[in-house]
Structures are given as structure tokens and as C-alpha cells.
Amino acid sequence: MKILTIISGEYGERHLQNIKLHAPSSWSLETWQAPTILPPIIDYPEEYIPEDLPAADLLLSFAEHRGVAELLPDIAQNIGAKAVIAAVDNEVWLPRGLSRQLRGWLERMDVACATPKPLCSLTEHDYGITRRDRLSYESKEISEFARYFGKPNLKVEVDPDTRKITSAAVKVDAVCGCARHIADGLIGLSVDEAEEKAGLLHHHFPCLASMTKLNDFNHDTLMHESGHLIVNNIGEQIKPYKKTNYISPGKRSS
Numbered sequence: 001m002k003i004l005t006i007i008s009g010e011y012g013e014r015h016l017q018n019i020k021l022h023a024p025s026s027w028s029l030e031t032w033q034a035p036t037i038l039p040p041i042i043d044y045p046e047e048y049i050p051e052d053l054p055a056a057d058l059l060l061s062f063a064e065h066r067g068v069a070e071l072l073p074d075i076a077q078n079i080g081a082k083a084v085i086a087a088v089d090n091e092v093w094l095p096r097g098l099s100r101q102l103r104g105w106l107e108r109m110d111v112a113c114a115t116p117k118p119l120c121s122l123t124e125h126d127y128g129i130t131r132r133d134r135l136s137y138e139s140k141e142i143s144e145f146a147r148y149f150g151k152p153n154l155k156v157e158v159d160p161d162t163r164k165i166t167s168a169a170v171k172v173d174a175v176c177g178c179a180r181h182i183a184d185g186l187i188g189l190s191v192d193e194a195e196e197k198a199g200l201l202h203h204h205f206p207c208l209a210s211m212t213k214l215n216d217f218n219h220d221t222l223m224h225e226s227g228h229l230i231v232n233n234i235g236e237q238i239k240p241y242k243k244t245n246y247i248s249p250g251k252r253s254s
Contacts (some may be wrong), residue, residue, distance in 0.1 A: 001026065001027050001028075001057050001058060001141060001144055001145075002027075002028050002030075002054070002055060002056045002057045002058070003019075003027060003028065003029050003030070003056055003057070003058045003059075003060060003145075004029075004030050004031070004032060004053065004054060004056035004058075004059050004060070004075075004079055004081070005019070005029060005030070005031050005032070005060045005062065006031075006032050006034050006059070006060065006061045006062060006063050006068060006075075007031060007032075007033060007034065007062050007063065008033065008034045008035070008036050008062075008063045008064045008065055008068065009036070009064045010208070011062060011064055011089070011090075011208045012062030012063065012064065014176050014177070014208065015060075015062050015087075015119075015175045015176050016029075016031060016062070017177075018149075018173070018175065018176060018177035018180075019149060019175065021177075022148065022149075022173060022177075022180075023148065023149075024148065030053075030054045030056065032050065032053060034063045034065065034068045034071075035048060035065075035067075035068075036064075036065065037065075038065055038067030038068070039067070040067075042067055042070050042071065045070070045071050045074040046074070048067075048071060049071055049074055049075055049078065053075065053078060053079050054079065055079050055080050056079045056080070056081050057080075057081065057082050057083070057141050058081060058082070058083050058084075058085070058141040058142070058144075058145060059072065059075060059076050059079065059081040059083070059084045059085070060084075060085050060087075060145075061084065061085070061086040061087065062087050063093065064090070064093050065093060066092070066093055066094060066095065066098060069086060069093075069094050069098055069099075069102055070098075072084055072086060072102060072106070073102070073105045073106055073109060073111075076106065076109065076111050077109060081111060082111060082112065082139070082141050083111060083112040083113070083114075083139040083141040083142045084102075084106055084111060084112070084113045084114070085113075085114050085115075085116070085122070085142060085145065086099070086102060086113070086114070086115050087115075087116065087118075087119040087175070088115050088116060088117035088118065088119065088129075088222075089117075089118050089119050089208065089209040089210060089222055089226075090209065090210040090212075090222070091210065091212065091214070092210070092212075094115065096117075096129075096216075099115040099117070099129075102115065103115060112137055112138065112139030112141070112142060113137075114127050114135075114137050114139070114142050115127070115129070116128060116129075116150070117129050117130075117222065118209045118222045118225055118226045118229075119150075119174075119175055119176075119209075120150065120151055120152060120174040120175065120176075120178070120226050120229055120230075121134075121150075121151055121225075121229065122142075122145075122146045122149075122150035122151060122175075123146055123150055123151050124143040124146045124147055124150075125137070125143065127150075128225075129216075130216035130217065131216065131217045131218055131220070131225065133216075146172075147172070148172065148173065149172070149173055149174070149175045150172055150174075150175065151172060151229060151233075152170075152172060152173065152174045152178070152179035152182075152229060152230040152233055153170075153171040153172040153179075153233060154168050154169065154170060154171065154179060154182070154183050154186075154230070154233060154234060154237075155167075155168070155169040155170075155171055155237075156168050156186070156234055156237040156238060157169075158191060158237075158238060158241045160241065162190075163190055163191050163192070163241045163242075163243075164188055164189065164190055164191070165186045165187060165188065165189050165190075165191065165194060165238070166187070167187065168182075168183035168184075168186045168187060168234075169183070170183050174226075174230070176205075176207070176208065177205075178202055178205045178207060178226075178230070179230060181201060181205050182198050182201045182202060182205075182230060182234075185197065185198075185201045186198065186201075186234070191238040191241045191242050192242060192243065194234060194238055195231050195234060195235050195238075198230060198231050198234050199227050199231050202226065202227040202230060202231070203223070203227065207223050207226050207227065209221070209222040209223040209225075209226050210222045210223065211223050
């Protein structure tokens with residue numbers, strides 16, 4: 001699969017480097033460094049899009065400027081892309097209204113589009129747009145990408161006698177590489193402390209999703225939502241090994 005990645009700063013650079021390190025050898029990656037300054041309204045997209053962008057099956061946008069989103073339909077057309085993934089880890093870079101417009105523009109071009117919010121909510125068949133709502137898609141290119149990068153999925157092994165984590169294999173990494181970082185930090189931990197430690201590792205990586213509180217995430221942030229996704233993945237697997245303390249009301253402890 002041929003992929004063109006658009007970046008404009010540290011956020012996109014981190015994602016790009018992780019993909020390069022862990023993508024299948026059959027993928028080929030090219031990069032375009034987008035302008036960091038664009039006008040509020042782009043009347044002539046061709047003035048900002050290089051003529052020599054390489055052909056690609058999948059277009060990835062990790063740009064940190066909303067103006068780049070307005071360029072994506074023209075870029076997709078120019079490079080012959082069959083699908084587009086535009087990350088929504090910060091609404092300043094891609095507001096929800098523009099996300100809807102982008103999906104509509106590309107749908108009319110018969111180009112599949114996913115706008116996962118946060119980016120690590122992407123699976124092989126759908127992605128999140130609010131805490132409760134998800135959108136499905138049909139695209140072999142996006143599904144192929146999400147098979148390796150998207151909603152984190154670790155395979156956690158626990159020693160039943162010591163109740164300590166003995167291994168944490170990364171089946172699906174977050175695009176930024178956070179899942180691998182967390183997996184390395186889990187080894188040797190008791191299941192009783194693993195979820196709290198995973199949350200700290202996620203924040204200290206650090207996750208680069210926005211810390212702005214959003215109404216459609218119950219006034220929580222995309223950084224916290226991202227953390228919930230991987231902590232929940234770990235929590236479900238270690239739940240059978242955790243000890244539960246019960247308190248009987250009205251009785252004095254010995």
C-alpha cells in the first residue's frame with residue numbers, strides 16, 4: 001500500500017516516525033510538510049499544493065492547521081487516493097463542522113474518509129466521533145492501516161500465582177506509539193496497580209491529544225479519552241486476577 005502522510009509539526013512527526021518503525025515492509029511511505037501558515041479562507045487550493053506529490057492509495061493527515069483539511073479533497077484527487085484518514089486530536093486543527101464537511105466532500109468524490117476523534121479510536125471497521133457515537137466505513141485501505149495502528153490492543157499475560165503481568169504484546173499500536181510505551185512499562189506489575197500505572201504511562205509518554213474539555217465527551221478531554229481506551233483494554237484482561245475487598249456495614253474490623 002502506498003501512503004502519503006501530511007505533517008506540519010511535532011505531533012505529526014511523532015506519528016510518522018512510529019509508522020516508519022513498525023509498518024509492514026509492503027507499505028511505502030512518502031511525506032509532505034504542509035505550510036504552517038495558511039489564510040482563513042483558501043480560494044485557490046492549487047496555490048498551496050505541490051504539483052509533484054507522489055501517487056498514493058491512502059492519504060494520512062496529521063496536520064496542525066485547519067486550512068490543510070480544506071486542501072485534502074484536492075490533494076486526494078491529485079494523487080489518486082482511494083481513502084483519507086484525518087486525525088482529530090485537537091478541534092482547533094479540525095473542528096467538528098469541518099470534519100463533517102470533509103467527509104461529505106470526499107464521499108461525493110467516491111473517496112472513503114475517516115475522521116477518528118481521538119485518532120486512537122480507529123478500528124478496522126469504525127471510529128469514534130463522540131464518547132458514545134461511532135461511524136462505520138468501508139475501505140480496505142483504512143482497514144489495512146487500522147489493523148496495525150489505531151485503537152490500542154494489547155495481549156496481556158498474567159501469572160495466576162503471583163498475579164503479576166509477565167508479558168504485554170502489542171497487537172495494535174496507537175499511531176503515536178503510546179501503546180508500545182505502556183506495554184513495556186507493565187511487565188512485572190501487580191494487576192492491582194496495572195491500570196493506574198498504565199494511565200500514568202499514557203500521560204507521561206506524553207499523549208499529544210488536546211486537553212480542552214469537550215461537551216460531546218461529557219466535558220472530558222481527548223487526552224483523557226485516549227487514556228480510557230487503552231486502560232479499559234488492559235482492565236478487561238486482568239479483571240479475573242484482581243482481588244476485591246468487601247466491607248460489611250455495621251461491623252467493626254478486627
